[in-house]
Amino acid sequence: MxxxxxxxxxxxxxxxxxxxxxIGVSRQTINAMEKNKYVPSTLLALKIAxxxxxxxxxxxxxxxxx
Amino acid sequence: xxxxxxxxxKYKKFGWILLIMGMILGIxxxxxxxxxxxxxxxxxxxxxxxxxxxxxxxxxxxxxxxxDEIVALMxxxxxxxxxxxxxxxxxxxxxxxxxxxxxxxxxxxYIILSxxxxxxxxxxxxxxxxxxxxxxxxxxxxxxxxxxxxxGSDEE
Numbered sequence: 001m002x003x004x005x006x007x008x009x010x011x012x013x014x015x016x017x018x019x020x021x022x023i024g025v026s027r028q029t030i031n032a033m034e035k036n037k038y039v040p041s042t043l044l045a046l047k048i049a050x051x052x053x054x055x056x057x058x059x060x061x062x063x064x065x066x
Numbered sequence: 067x068x069x070x071x072x073x074x075x076k077y078k079k080f081g082w083i084l085l086i087m088g089m090i091l092g093i094x095x096x097x098x099x100x101x102x103x104x105x106x107x108x109x110x111x112x113x114x115x116x117x118x119x120x121x122x123x124x125x126x127x128x129x130x131x132x133x134d135e136i137v138a139l140m141x142x143x144x145x146x147x148x149x150x151x152x153x154x155x156x157x158x159x160x161x162x163x164x165x166x167x168x169x170x171x172x173x174x175x176y177i178i179l180s181x182x183x184x185x186x187x188x189x190x191x192x193x194x195x196x197x198x199x200x201x202x203x204x205x206x207x208x209x210x211x212x213x214x215x216x217x218g219s220d221e222e
Contacts, residue, residue, distance in 0.1 A: 020155070028217040029159035037217070038159050 002061045006034045008052045023047045073151040081147025085207075088140030095134060103131030138199065145203035149210065163213045171206035 009019055009030075016034075020027040025044065032038035040048070049056040094100040109130045114122055121128045153160050178201070182194045 024155075025157040026153065026155040026160055026218075028163075028214065029157050032159055032217050038162070041158050044158060 001039050001066065002036065002063055003033060004059050004061075005030070005048065008048075008054070008059060009034075012052065019048075019051075022051055071150060072156065073147065075152045075154055075156075077147050078151040081144050081151060083144070084140050085144030085148055088137050088144050091133075091137045092141060095137060100133065101131070102134040104133040105136070106131050141200050142203070145200065145207060149203060149207050153214075159217075160214070163217070164210055167206050167210035167213060170209050171202055174205050174209075175202045 005019075009016070014022070016027050016030045020030045023044070024047075029038065029040075029044075033040055045056050045060055049059050052059060091100065095102045106129055108127050109132065111121065111126050111128045111130075113124050114126060114128070116122070149164075175198070179194070179198055182191065182198075186194055
């Protein structure tokens with residue numbers, strides 16, 4: 001799974017720490033997601049999408065082999 | 067984020083103090099700087115049999131130096147507290163790191179122990195067994211903190 005968290009974060013001018021605080025997770029979690037090392041739970045994906053005012057599918061994308 | 071079995075973060079510092087003090091005392095006992103039979107006290111022995119003991123049988127009150135028992139409990143309780151208290155920000159990713167570290171530590175511990183079973187004998191193996199009381203917890207704590215540090219670094 002890919003995601004556009006980093007792009008959206010840049011669009012809103014948030015640091016990883018800002019984003020982490022706004023959705024109540026650790027900065028490690030944001031870092032791991034941006035590097036595609038962690039697939040977030042549905043709950044967390046929904047929170048991120050809500051914060052960026054987009055739908056989940058606009059931020060999280062399946063890769064071809066998935 | 068639901069976190070089962072985890073204590074509040076405020077106990078973590080206490081856990082570290084207990085664990086580190088226990089480990090230092092343990093090393094001193096092992097290096098025979100400290101005598102493990104210090105603090106002679108009457109204790110309850112639920113069952114005892116052995117080559118060296120004179121108090122064989124069930125439910126006997128015996129004399130025992132309890133320093134080594136106290137140190138072992140310090141390491142175990144300290145280790146449990148350090149390993150199973152919440153992080154400052156405990157979330158699903160941290161919880162996953164914790165679970166992965168536990169799996170890693172158990173596998174790593176038993177690989178090392180298997181190696182020791184094959185290649186280490188007699189009283190030296192008895193020492194391995196003593197260390198093995200604590201190594202699963204210690205490997206877990208080291209692995210978990212390593213993964214946490216690694217995933218926190220290199221922000222872009």
